[in-house]
Amino acid sequence: MRQWLSGLLLLTLAACSSDKPMINTSQSLVMESAVLSAGIITDSPKLTEQDGQQRALSVLQNLRETPVKVHYRFYWYDDKGLEITPEEPAQTLIVPAHGSVEVASQMGNPTASKVRLYLYL
Structure with a gap:
């Protein structure tokens, strides 16, 4: 009976957990x-506040003797990592x-507190 209750408890805990992946926002x-x-x-990226945003x-910086085409995207997160x-x-x-070259992004959402810059070719 004890094993059955332990199994039921583990199953209940597993069902309550979120299936959304946790995002490590410390990797900016x-x-x-x-x-x-x-x-x-x-x-x-350095974060500053400007006009409430x-x-x-x-x-x-390009260390080579030829120009390089770079794609980039900023991802913004709140304090909870969402x-x-x-x-x-x-x-x-x-x-x-x-x-x-400078790359920049501005976010008007007042809950924005963390940012991640993703660079690729």
Whole structure:
């Protein structure tokens, strides 16, 4: 009887858990290896507040002698790690040879507190 109750308790606990994946919002920069191989380096986006809105900014630098086309997207999250919608569409830019380019995003949602920058070729 004790095993049966233990099994029932475990089944109940499993049913109560969320099937949504937990997002680790402490990782604010995700860069595919091809981006780094192409000579692009950057730091995690810096968050500031401007006119009551959150603003994220990062500088992409190209270490190579040829321009590199980079795609990027900012993802915004609240304090609980839930993604804020609507999502911004992916953007594309060309980082000039031995040059740098700023990428930025602004979020008017007052619950926005964390951001992630995703870079890919």
